[in-house]
Amino acid sequence: MIKVGLVDDEKYDLEKLIVTLAQVPDIEIIFSVNSSEEAYELIKKAEIDLLITDIEMPALSGYELADFISTYALDIKVIFVTAHSGFAVHAFDLEVLDYIMKPYSKDRLLKGVARYREKTEAKEAHGKLILKQKTEMQIIDKKDIIFLERTGRSTTIVTVDGEYATYQSLSELEPEFPFRFFLRSHRAFIVNIHYIKNFSLYTKHSYSISFQHTAKTALITKSNLDILQKDYF
Template sequence: MSVRYLIVDDEAPSRANLRLALGAHADWRLMAECDGAASARTALAAQEIDVIFLDIQMPAESGLVLAREVSRMSEPPLIVFVTAYSEHAVDAFEVHALDYLLKPLSDARLAQTVERIGAMLGQRQREAYGAALRDYVDAGADKAVERLQRINVRSVGRIEQIRVDDILWVESAGNYVELHLDGRTVLHRITLNRLEALLAPEDFLRVHRSAIVRRSQIARLETVGDGSYRLTLRSGAAVAVSERYLHALKSAM
């Protein structure tokens, strides 16, 4: 499958680095290089584009202005944000299942992005992607995570919106978390520490280095045979409790 892409970056060396890196992928076709949002609009109007590599920090117009316009399209091209942003902004990308590349460019990270894009285009998930992109730009980009209401979860070739209100508890799984919902579990790529910083503390409570629970789910705390603690949730799930978080849990109860 041929992938038609657009590079939008005000810095010529950055455009060249990305063009040369993508040259290793024979089925990727560069349709245009643009030094700003204005020329990108012209390129988008003249031809069909599958993917936009979009620099966020540009002097005339922020890349986010163009991203907001693209998000309103019925079947928007996929956007890979190219940025030197802080970790807080990266949290927003991950929560909304959006791809990003950090400057300076990493070949390994670019290869992951190329693989993800291929899966998304193959499954024709443009509409779901458009909803995730609108969530991001409408909430104020890097501030999008401050009022977290939805998490856009990416699996192979698809994006699913999960309401934070539907999450019963969260368990760490390395660089991923397991979002435990009513009757099913969803895997999402973000660390537990990062997600904890985004969840409202009045709604969620850390009870273990590997677990966060919804406060309204807390049902019963008990000591088990080896002297450790176990929390039973209203859903019936049993969650280990560590000494570090025991006082806060007892206070919450």
Template sequence: MSVRDDDTRPRALIVDDEAPARAELRYLLEELGDVQVVGEAANGAEALQLLESIPYDLVLLDIRMPGTSGLEVAAAARSLPRPPRIVFTTAHPDHAVEAFDLEAADYLVKPFDADRLARAVERALTQPGADDGAASGAPVPRADGAGRTAASARPGDGERDEQELPRPLAKVPVQKDGRTVLVDQRAIVYASAARGYSYLKLADERFLVTFSLNELERRLRGHFFRTHRSYLVNLDHVRELVPDFKGALACVMNDRQRSRVEVSRRQAAELRRRLGA
């Protein structure tokens, strides 16, 4: 496929083992007009060959394909001299945590519409570099009360509108093995920030959810305490308070990994007071 020398738009590669899915993505991207589609691949091996042949700015990447998976392609792409931004396009919502760990710009669950794709492309092309002091990543789908998939309807980065009146969350919906599982808030050991989203850490599992840490702080009830701008802990699961290597304080949690959660100096005294320590 030839590339026009006078076209300065970002270059996009579509990777999907199903030809109709590639054709639909190409059509939507051409209608959008923000990128030029200069490559298509039907499997991971083809994608890697194309990525090594010319630099791409954006890859629309399926996950489950014969042979090399989309996750493996994304991992290999990170070692390129100029890694492209990755937007996963998949029918399977249960790989979002792995996608997040690979610093994907977005995670779209099929079927998605043109508006959702447009937001994903904008996010990918405007997102800053990988590590800005907090975890970077992509959204994970969740079912809302009407049974829709929030990943298909939710805007991009940022905290929810502060004017919203949030309902308390007794249970938090997470995706597991293609199912929506409702996690009791008492099972949450701690939550950590992830660029407008959050990780929930349970005793021996971790899930990515679309709630921001600020929203979780507002909506979770019980003994939750914001130890740091990046962490919200369930005080019922604090096992120890220990000084960290910087001379500050850390919480040792009672999950299987005995995770250490950072405590800011500003919050240390209040945390001790709340724990009676």
């Protein structure tokens, strides 16, 4: 779920943002205000992931809000929505996620939000997985994981460097893996789609998956293979 804050001193423009984003299932609007000063106080609580703001506003500008976020290294991305192009260079300096010119289409706004998803998922995919074991914790690079398999009371994680075991279930581990890179292919498997080499018919309703870097195989149901073909390839 992406937690979003909205600020625009123009009532119509703020309502347009609300109406557009309220239709997106994975977005939760935490606040929507006309006052940049009010937004400033809410931002300090750091309860949002993404701020979508106008630039030219009374009291504090959107640029000043973004500068505050950058100065204090808050984990909040910023999208500017403005009628003025003159702030684009400053936006680049602040590493603003997107710069959208008014008037804009619904698709243009959602494209900006999609950039947030892509950056977040890429960060998650290249992050670390901490495996909880009985006497220690193992740290693994997610990008090196080929697939995970649940057998009995143990989960085996096959990587390009070897195998690891943990008592954590696939249901516990699944939230660690972004949908764009990993797929729960079967009740017993989570696979990294980037290492898939080919599929072979296994039963009437499932296929065997072969991977790069390992001779081991995983399973995928026919319905999940259809999802994989539609959403990934």
